[in-house]
Amino acid sequence: MAEAAGVAAESLAGCRARAARTVLDQVVLPGEELLLPDQEDGEGSGGAGERPLRLNATARSRGRVVCGPGLRRCGDRLLVTKCGRLRHKEPGSGSGGGVYWVDSQQKRYVPVKGDHVIGIVTAKSGDIFKVDVGGSEPASLSYLAFEGATKRNRPNVQLTRGAVLLLQVSTWAFQVGDLIYGQFVVANKDMEPEMVCIDSCGRANGMGVIGQDGLLFKVTLGLIRKLLAPDCEILQEVGKLYPLEIVFGMNGRIWVKAKTIQQTLILANILEACEHMTADQRKQIFSRLAES
């Protein structure tokens, strides 16, 4: 029994909180507690979690640390709630202690304010459209939340941008079943999510109804974040392959349109397979496609 107790104590000791700094970019599991940098000196000296009393109450030099997805504040520590890699971003302008978050692989989307998503219009009731965004409830979209739309004036606006994105915003031509690209203005756990197709200045900025044809397919959220990262080469390579239009929604949905159906399907397959391919395999496939 004594040895069993010894083993148990050793295993429990391994569960004590670790400094967040030491586990950056490592896999963390739900239930682990992390210490923020300004709490670490106490752990070293006490060994049992004692912290020296600070006479100076404003000794926190770090400032505010932002707790991102996958982490919860638990007392003065961070509790990990999802499995994934712990990441940290240094504060840009020196205020605050930066952001900590967990990079996890997920398929199900949870609405977050400010995210740009692709939704499918499922119902129209009075002045509100119900849009399915892949979350637990449909988001609501007001008919006035488009550029230049007023109760009387219903313009047919066309927007052209660069070579990649071409969206036609027509406020009244859309019906149930259409695709909408918009952003959330209200998205929290207690309220129904609301989205708009207009930014804070009142301009559409690429949002609105997504045109006819094309293909909508679903990928994991991690792949979308990878493709939307500023230094992603996949997108540049895909752009060199065929002329295309592509829209990424943070809810895991991608809409793609190329000249022919076959090209569209090829692009969709490449993007879905990108998640599991290494860079070399990808380059091989692109070179093979470019030849044919």
Add this chain to the structure above:
Amino acid sequence: MAFLDFRGGSGRVQIVSKRRATCGRHSWSPRVGACVLRTHLVRKRALLGGSNKPRLHVGSRAMEGAMQTESKIRADSRTEPGPRGPGCSLRHFACEQNLLSRPDGSASFLQGDTSVLAGVYGPAEVKISKEIFNKATLEVILRPKTGLPGVAEKSRERLIRNTCEAVVLGALHPRTSITVVLQVVSDAGSLLACCLNAACMALVDAGVPMRALFCGVTCALDSDGTLMLDPTAKQEKEARAVLTFALDSVERKLLMSTTKGLYSDAELQQCLAAAQTASTHVFRFYRESLQRRYSKS
């Protein structure tokens, strides 16, 4: 082949026990055994075409070192070469994540010959009649291998649901539903513990926020008081008491216990202590399995 083929019949059992019997006869080091298992896996994965999608991780029997402490709990009085070698109390584990395309999270957990497949959907829409205003509605559906679900399945569903509710942070997703669907693929003892492990891995795969991980461990007490961890179906039938515990990963606290049979108070404490020690190995296996999964991305 045995670990990857879930549709095996009696032939599969023979393959599995043959490998273990050869391992058990020589005193092999845990690392050697693990290498044998892993190279087999690598070869199989190469045959599958190099796709990284199925994440199969086989738990090695590298628990022999720590199991020395349990030698007095486990009096190995068996003479026939059973499915596990001397000195090792838990059967082989294997876990595969993200194997189903429809659910938000899925996992398959094998313990010896017992295998359970779990799928998690959530946080998703919930019927108005079932919604709870301040937390998520957790539902567990357990389907037996054959036949319609009966009262035993309902009772196990309730136990698994209570365990999951203690661990899942439902308050972050009020008025949503999180559904765990479990399918028994093969039952060779310790079914409830295997279901709990599969449910935990599937919840982690789905990204449902949790305050800790949990695992299930089954103990059996036979007529002369010997404690056996992770009993097979035969051992469970012959035992005088079978106890299943669900333990959490933070402090090995007890989340759920269900017992059947006759046992004394001291025996209960002994079983609980043994289960807590065994859960360390299960959690270590979870950690290795998840680290392997994230190392590929």
